[in-house]
Structures are given as C-alpha cells and as structure tokens.
Amino acid sequence: MGQIIKGKPVADAISTVLTKEVEELKAKGITPKLTIVRVGANGSDLAYERGALKRCASIGIETEVKELPENIEQDDFIAELKKVNEDKATNGILIFRPFPKQLDESVIKYIIAPEKDVDCFSPVNVAKLMEKDETGFAPxxxxxxxxxxxxxxxxxxxxxxxxxxxxxxxxxxxxxxxxxxxxxxxxxxxxxxxxxxxxxxxxxxxxxxxxxxxxxxxxxxxxxxxxxxxxxxxxxxxxxxxxxxxxxxxxxxxxxxxxxxxxSVTTSILAKHVVKACKLQNNLV
The missing domain is CATH 3.40.50.720 (NAD(P)-binding Rossmann-like Domain)
Structure with a gap:
C-alpha cells in the first residue's frame, strides 16, 4: 500500500520562501503585481482566480483582476491586453483560457508580453522551455x-x-x-x-x-x-x-x-513566477 502525497506541504514550503523574498523586494520599494485577465465568468476560472488571489495576498503580492465581457470582440480584447502589457506596475499576467469562439488564441498569444507571461502562453516562453532558458516561464x-x-x-x-x-x-x-x-x-x-x-x-x-x-x-x-x-x-x-x-x-x-x-500547488507556482518576473524586470536576478 502506497503513500498519499498531498500538495499542501509543497505549496506551504514554496509560499514561505516567497514571503521572505517579497519582504526583501518591498524593502527596496518594489511590490510584485499580478494582473489576471478574464473573459466572462466561467465557474472553474472563478474558482482558480479565488485561490490565486488568496495565495498572492498571503505572500504579499499585489493583484488586479481585469474582467472583460463574454462577447468582447478581438480588437477590443487586444487593446485591453496591450494596456496591461504597458502597465509598469504589472509584473505578471495570467490570461484564462480557452477563449470564447470570437477570440483567436493563435493571434492573441503573440500579443502578450513574454516577460510578463507567467503561465507560458506566449510562443517565446514555449521556446524558452524547450531550450531550458531560465529567463522564461513554464506553465x-x-x-x-x-x-x-x-x-x-x-x-x-x-x-x-x-x-x-x-x-x-x-x-x-x-x-x-x-x-x-x-x-x-x-x-x-x-x-x-x-x-x-x-x-x-x-x-x-x-x-x-x-x-x-x-x-x-x-x-x-x-x-x-x-x-x-x-x-x-x-x-x-x-x-x-x-x-x-x-x-x-x-x-x-x-x-x-x-x-x-x-x-493545490499550482497557485504557489503562479506566485513564484510573478516574483521571478518582478526580479527579472528589476535586474535583480
């Protein structure tokens, strides 16, 4: 009979390290920030979002949710995403997928800023994963x-x-x-x-x-x-x-x-990627 190995001890260990790292960043006047981009109000997206917000708050990461209407057109979505890309306070971006049918993922994945793409949506980060490039973000x-x-x-x-x-x-x-x-x-x-x-x-x-x-x-x-x-x-x-x-x-x-x-570990990894992105963007890695 084998052993059940739960995620909580893993998540807690990651969070303990991240909390200390965020305290050190804040001492330098830097606060990591995650912006979540969500289209509509899918139940599983909302459940994951709640977990992510709770995890980030416990670690000291600032968060923002940009909720967009289910029927948003592609050009409008891209315009909103570009605003998040350009927001200097945002270090990490999480975009919920799959999209509604009017949004073309094959186009949008080239729009997200790779250095803020903390869940490996951009083809740039897919390539970095293949190359074992530590400046990228795996899913x-x-x-x-x-x-x-x-x-x-x-x-x-x-x-x-x-x-x-x-x-x-x-x-x-x-x-x-x-x-x-x-x-x-x-x-x-x-x-x-x-x-x-x-x-x-x-x-x-x-x-x-x-x-x-x-x-x-x-x-x-x-x-x-x-x-x-x-x-x-x-x-x-x-x-x-x-x-x-x-x-x-x-x-x-x-x-x-x-x-x-x-x-239960995934939201801790998300937070870890946001902190890593913040450090890279501030030349602290």
Whole structure:
C-alpha cells in the first residue's frame, strides 16, 4: 500500500520562501503585481482566480483582476491586453483560457508580453522551455508536478517517466520539464497501443488524459510514483482525478490525490513566477 502525497506541504514550503523574498523586494520599494485577465465568468476560472488571489495576498503580492465581457470582440480584447502589457506596475499576467469562439488564441498569444507571461502562453516562453532558458516561464501546472516530485525526494535523473496525455497544457510541457531533469521520457496518448505494457514499466507516471479514473493498477508498476493532474467529476458528483486512487495505491509507492494534490500547488507556482518576473524586470536576478 502506497503513500498519499498531498500538495499542501509543497505549496506551504514554496509560499514561505516567497514571503521572505517579497519582504526583501518591498524593502527596496518594489511590490510584485499580478494582473489576471478574464473573459466572462466561467465557474472553474472563478474558482482558480479565488485561490490565486488568496495565495498572492498571503505572500504579499499585489493583484488586479481585469474582467472583460463574454462577447468582447478581438480588437477590443487586444487593446485591453496591450494596456496591461504597458502597465509598469504589472509584473505578471495570467490570461484564462480557452477563449470564447470570437477570440483567436493563435493571434492573441503573440500579443502578450513574454516577460510578463507567467503561465507560458506566449510562443517565446514555449521556446524558452524547450531550450531550458531560465529567463522564461513554464506553465504553472506542469511546474507544480516537478515541485511535488522534488519536495518528496523522488529522483528523476535517469528514471523512466511516462506521461499519459499530449496536450500543450500538461502533457507536452511536463515532458520537457522531466527531460530537463534528465529523466527518460515516454509520452502515451489515445492512439498508444497496449498502453499498460508501456506505463507499467515506468518509475514515474504523470496522468493528464482527461478521463475520470481511467488509470487503474494494471497501468502501474510496483513502487511507481503516480502524479495525477486530472480533474473530473464522477457519477456521484465528487471531484476525482484521471487515476483510480484506490486501485493504483495497491502498487504505487506514492500517489497524489484529487482534490488536494497538484491543483493545490499550482497557485504557489503562479506566485513564484510573478516574483521571478518582478526580479527579472528589476535586474535583480
């Protein structure tokens, strides 16, 4: 029987370090600021926003929310985004996606200022992630996965890591981050043949496929570490991950729960990126 590894200790450890860093910045007359750009009032966006605002407030980061109407036209959205880009007080920008259908993400991602793009929306930061350029920003959720592995002293160097899912939100970026930690990475997806034969050989399994409780113990090798990035609602209306925790824990050495796992670390990573952006913009790194 494996160990449930929760996100809160990881988030708290990150926040403790950040609080001290923000105090040092404020002593220099600098206050880090995050501006959130949200179109409409999607429930999951609002839930994440509340968590982000609470986390930033506890650390001492200033925040602003720019709420735009659901029916905003592209030109108007771009004009608003450019204002945030140009706001000297704003160090980090978080834009909620996906957008309503009238907004073209393929255009907008080139508008956000890369140096303020703290969740890897800009192609510039995607390229920096590929190049292991520390001046860029990886997406917050994949970064949270790596922080959890480090916090719980899970070795990555030379280990076999399988990522289930190939999205630009989780699968591909977390694969790059694992490569940057010198893991040997395999990506599985909906077209992978005999997936359990691949995943059961892994030391580390990252699950982000978007299907409730799809991954059970037959996908998991003995003593593997399972990080569940999925968030779904089961038939009883309860939150659950992409992994069946009760089944997987029979073989896994460690597994993150849903809720209280990866998601609880993500807002701390967001805050970490805002502080990093602030330091870079003030030539303090």
């Amino acid at each position: 917050c959720t994949p970064s949270a996965v790596i922080e959890i592995l480090k916090h719980y002293n899970v070795p990555m160097k030379g280990k076999n890591a399988v990522v289930i899912g190939r999205s630009m939100v989780v699968g591909k970026p977390v694969s790059m981050l694992l490569l940057n930690e010198n893991a040997t990475v395999t990506i599985c997806h909906s077209r992978t043949q005999d997936m359990p034969s691949v995943t059961s050989k892994a030391d580390i399994v990252i699950v982000g496929i978007g299907k409730a409780k799809m991954i059970d113990s037959k996908y998991i090798g003995d003593e593997a570490v399972v990080i569940d990035v999925g968030i779904n609602v089961d038939e009883k209306g309860n939150l659950c991950g992409d992994a069946d925790t009760d089944s997987c824990i029979e073989k896994a050495s460690m597994i993150t729960p849903v809720p209280a796992g990866v998601g």
